[in-house]
Amino acid sequence: MDVTAIMTSPMLWILSGIMVVASVSQAIVFFKESIKECKNLGISKERYTAGIRSACITSLGPSLSPVVSVLALMAVVGAPTTWMRLCDVGAARTELGVVAIVANILGVDTANGLDLASFDGALWGMALNNIGWLLITFALTHKMSGIVSWMDQKYDPKWIKALLAASTMAMFAYLLSNQLYTFDIKKWTAALVSGGVMLVMTTLLKKHKRLQEVALGVSLICGILITQAIHG
């Protein structure tokens, strides 16, 4: 049987879909629980709806980011696997990296297309890589929440609050630095334009509540389009 036909067979669509369904169903369960908890906490519908809108708008831009990777991954491992792996653990670039590692070990050139054995090797590689994150999440997450409560009780809660905010800020500082440390002028332009727009929207225009919800989305669009207009 032709490898491409196996890669895109209906059975593979169904089996790949299990993970996508698990991820979306999990999100639905937690979404419902969170809405209930918002009501228990007295967070008004207006407030949490604004949060939901903002999260959806914010997710649109970065969700478009793997478009090129989607096409690259589809060309190598077919549509069902691409669909599963981009909807689950790991970013698009990680999955492409895993395929490259597998191809290297199996001595295959992905440019010539995978044979059936190396396709299964790629499926195993992606699964083995993903299980690393899943097992740590499974084993540690419930303990982490206990650690935060313990720290709150043992140390100055004001400092713990500042510490958690600092670790979030530092994580974003790392993610930004990771984009900019090569000193590529185009990426610096994108970050500066987008950061500048964000600053204006969250300071000068902070009284316009609806604008705050779309601030990140608008900053992102300005960043990418202005950079493209300047640098091409």
Add this chain to the structure above:
Amino acid sequence: MTFDQKVIRNGRITVGIACIANFVPALYVGLKYGVQPSISVLLQLYGALAATYGITWIIQPIAYYPTMGAAGSYIGWLAGSCGDIRMPAAAMAQKIVGVEPGTHEGDVIGTLGVACSVFVSASLITLFVIIGNQVIPMLPSFITGSFSYILPSLFGAIFVDNARKNLKAGLFTFVAGIALLYFGKKIGMNSAIINILVIAVGIGVSRVLYVQNKNKEAAAK
């Protein structure tokens, strides 16, 4: 049962199911077509992947926890793209609702944000996978070219928003991040180790500033 208890129960059940579902396509293709890799090949694969991503497997879920909370972590690590999609969605939802990360309210709103990001990204990826081959080549090159600037733009905006609350610590951490990545990569340092060092710098600087402010307040009294 409290919200937190439900989160842990549902999170462990769904992530447990995902651990099994994760292997189903590989097992199906291997067994149905008789191309199952040998144990030695699988171990070799695992070794290469652990060497490349192993530290990240451990460090990222811990480092992202303060913003994501327990539920956000379960959703975010199952759905992937934590740094690129889930964290920004959680952070923006928390900011708009006006709750602090790391508090119970922050966890609940962060969870809403992360869940919504899954609905959006799963829909878009499904759409791309179905129609991508036909539609994407038809987009003007101005638009497709601009996609390569999405991540620096995203992190530029979200970092500015985070750092302006504590400008000194933010700028110091960013400069340290650039220096650590620039020199660290030159000597072949693992990205996950650099990630931890940047977080340590951010926490360290914030601690120094926090103590300084506290001393100033005490002196003023």
